[in-house]
Amino acid sequence: MFPFISSKPERCILFALYFICFSVIFSIYNPTLATASPVEKVPDEADYNWENYKKNFNRNYVEPNEEAERHNIFIENVKIIKEHNKKYSEGTETYIQGVNQFTDRKPEELKHLTGLRTKKH
Known part of the structure; x- marks a missing residue:
């Protein structure tokens, strides 16, 4: 049902890494987060x-x-x-x-x- 919920730990770790990478890239390229005024x-x-x-x-x-x-x-x-x-x-x-x-x-x-x-x- 949910692709990120799995009985395989490597699949959960992979999802977590994707999420972290997306969060970092989003915060770098989002100008409202990059310049706090x-x-x-x-x-x-x-x-x-x-x-x-x-x-x-x-x-x-x-x-x-x-x-x-x-x-x-x-x-x-x-x-x-x-x-x-x-x-x-x-x-x-x-x-x-x-x-x-x-x-x-x-x-x-x-x-x-x-x-x-x-x-x-």
Whole structure:
């Protein structure tokens, strides 16, 4: 029924060799396997612009003090993102970070998003 299933061990070995040879040849001649490129996009300078950020993520701050504070947080988070992405470019990190809707937030403000509960003292 199945030509590769046989009571003869030499026939099974022969099939295994054919399979290995085919796999090697396919991986050599298949350009998508031969050139692995990251899917992620490294953010450009426009992504790090405060006015672009507010526009892209629909941020409107009523109080000038709040906008100044959020802008400072954004700047600090962008520094962290750039440092991380530099390490990615050097090959010491495996993923890219980017600006998102949380870039103007402090880590303490985002703790509730992790689903982890902390013990109250």
